[in-house]
Amino acid sequence: LLGAADVKACFRFPRxxxxxxxxxxxxxxxxxxxxxxxVFGSVISASCWEPFRQTIEQMxxxxxxxxxxxxxxxxxxxMLRWEDFxxxxxxxxxxxxxxxxxxxLTEAGxxxxxxxxxxxxxxxxxVPGVRRMKKLLAATIEAIFTxxxxxxxxxxxxxxxxxxxxxxxxxxxxxxxxININMRTLMVGVSSTYRQECxxxxxxxxxxxxxxxxxxxxxxxxxxxxxxxxxxxxxxxLLSHMYTSIAYALQENTKFLEETSAEFQALAERVRxxxxxxxxxxxxxxxxxxxxxxx
Numbered sequence: 001l002l003g004a005a006d007v008k009a010c011f012r013f014p015r016x017x018x019x020x021x022x023x024x025x026x027x028x029x030x031x032x033x034x035x036x037x038x039v040f041g042s043v044i045s046a047s048c049w050e051p052f053r054q055t056i057e058q059m060x061x062x063x064x065x066x067x068x069x070x071x072x073x074x075x076x077x078x079m080l081r082w083e084d085f086x087x088x089x090x091x092x093x094x095x096x097x098x099x100x101x102x103x104x105l106t107e108a109g110x111x112x113x114x115x116x117x118x119x120x121x122x123x124x125x126x127v128p129g130v131r132r133m134k135k136l137l138a139a140t141i142e143a144i145f146t147x148x149x150x151x152x153x154x155x156x157x158x159x160x161x162x163x164x165x166x167x168x169x170x171x172x173x174x175x176x177x178x179i180n181i182n183m184r185t186l187m188v189g190v191s192s193t194y195r196q197e198c199x200x201x202x203x204x205x206x207x208x209x210x211x212x213x214x215x216x217x218x219x220x221x222x223x224x225x226x227x228x229x230x231x232x233x234x235x236x237x238l239l240s241h242m243y244t245s246i247a248y249a250l251q252e253n254t255k256f257l258e259e260t261s262a263e264f265q266a267l268a269e270r271v272r273x274x275x276x277x278x279x280x281x282x283x284x285x286x287x288x289x290x291x292x293x294x295x
Contacts, residue, residue, distance in 0.1 A: 001125075001126070001127060001128070001129070001130070001133045001170050001171065001172060001183070002124075002125065002126050002170070002171060002172065002173070002174040002176065002181060002183060003080075003125040003133060003136075003137060003168065003170045003174075004122060004123060004124055004125060004164075004168070004174070004176060005116070005122075005123040005125070005137070005140045005141065005144065005160060005161075005165065006121055006122055006123070006160075006161035006164045006165070007052075007056075007121040007123075007144060007148065007159055007160070007161065008157050008158060008159055008160065008161040008162075009157060010049055010052070010120070010121035011037065011038040011039060011040055011042075011045045011048075011049060012037045012038065013037065013038075013049070013052055013148060014037060014038045014045070014048035014049055014052070015036060015037050016035065016036055016037060016038070021034045021035070021036060022034065024039070024042070046120055049120065049121070052147055052148075053118045053120065053121070055143075055147050056116075056118060056123070056140075056143045056144055056147050057115055057116060057117065057118045057123075057143075058115065059142075059143040059146060059147070060114075060115045060116050060123075060136070060139045060140050060143045061113040061114060061115035061139075062113070062139075063138075063139035063140075063142045063143055063146075064111075064113050064114050064115065064135055064136055064139040065113050066139070066142075067135070069135070069138035069139055069141075069142050070134050070135060070138045072138065072142070073137075073138045073141045073142065076137075076141055076160065076165065077134060077137060077138065079162075079165060079166045079167065079168075080137075080165070080167075080168050080169075080170055081167055081168065081169045081170065082130065082169075082170050082171075083169055083170065083171035083172065085171075085172055085184075088172075088184070090184050090185065091184075091185075092184050093184070093185055093186040095186065104127065104128060104132065111132065114127055114132070114135075114136055116136065116140050119177060122176075122177065123140050123144075124176055124177075125137065125140065126183065133170060141160060144159050144160055145159065145160070172184045175191070177230070178190075178227040178230055179230050179231055180231075188231070189231045190227070190228055190230070190231035190232070194227070194228070195228070197224070198224050198225070198228055201220065201221065201224060202221075205217055205220075205221070206221065213249070215246075215250065218242070218246050218249075221242075222239065222242055222243070222246070225238065225239060225242070226239060
């Protein structure tokens with residue numbers, strides 16, 4: 001069976017040191033925002049989250065050995081749906097043990113301490129049998145609540161992403177990280193529906209010989225192909241050329257606008273003026289605060 005659990009807004013947990021808050025500040029309309037925690041999209045957010053991820057992953061194997069957690073987290077487990085595959089006649093392809101995965105039982109026939117596998121904030125679970133899956137799900141919930149804090153929705157969001165959890169189907173086939181995984185046939189790939197969407201996008205938006213393109217159109221195409229590449233690795237060779245072409249086009253387009261567009265020139269000057277004037281205001285505020293502190 002396959003299942004998953006997602007940590008809600010995981011990048012908000014690693015906090016910024018007060019001395020570095022200004023370095024991560026950004027403008028939003030007319031306000032200068034000072035994030036007290038990591039933000040989605042920062043180049044260091046994932047690495048700052050890494051200690052939390054590893055802790056949750058390792059603690060799951062410890063909590064898996066506790067039988068009381070299934071009853072403790074029954075409220076959350078009852079939110080899930082379970083596939084009825086008793087009438088499925090598809091032949092089961094047996095998995096072969098390897099150096100990493102030796103199975104789920106010891107030589108004595110007892111359960112091994114299983115764990116989830118986390119990709120950033122997504123805990124991915126694969127385990128045979130309903131009983132083991134419930135134990136692993138409960139252990140994952142307990143690990144998330146232990147590291148992130150118990151749920152108290154009066155003050156903050158539940159660390160278990162309930163919008164993805166409620167109604168999730170525990171099944172032998174799941175779409176995980178954009179890839180369709182079938183544990184009965186041991187097949188991994190991109191669904192035919194998604195491939196048809198890629199064909200339709202190329203036929204409707206990218207006819208042969210098209211000399212120009214819009215940035216939004218290129219963004220959609222690259223996003224589609226990037227996911228497609230997870231099931232067909234050779235597509236990555238196409239993406240490298242596309243990224244280079246898009247970067248060159250944007251660079252040339254900026255030069256063209258700087259030389260020909262009065263509107264673009266006025267906008268660039270406005271942004272430049274507001275940035276420097278705001279910096280002067282912030283400098284004055286910092287000096288004023290330091291003077292007060294010295295007094």
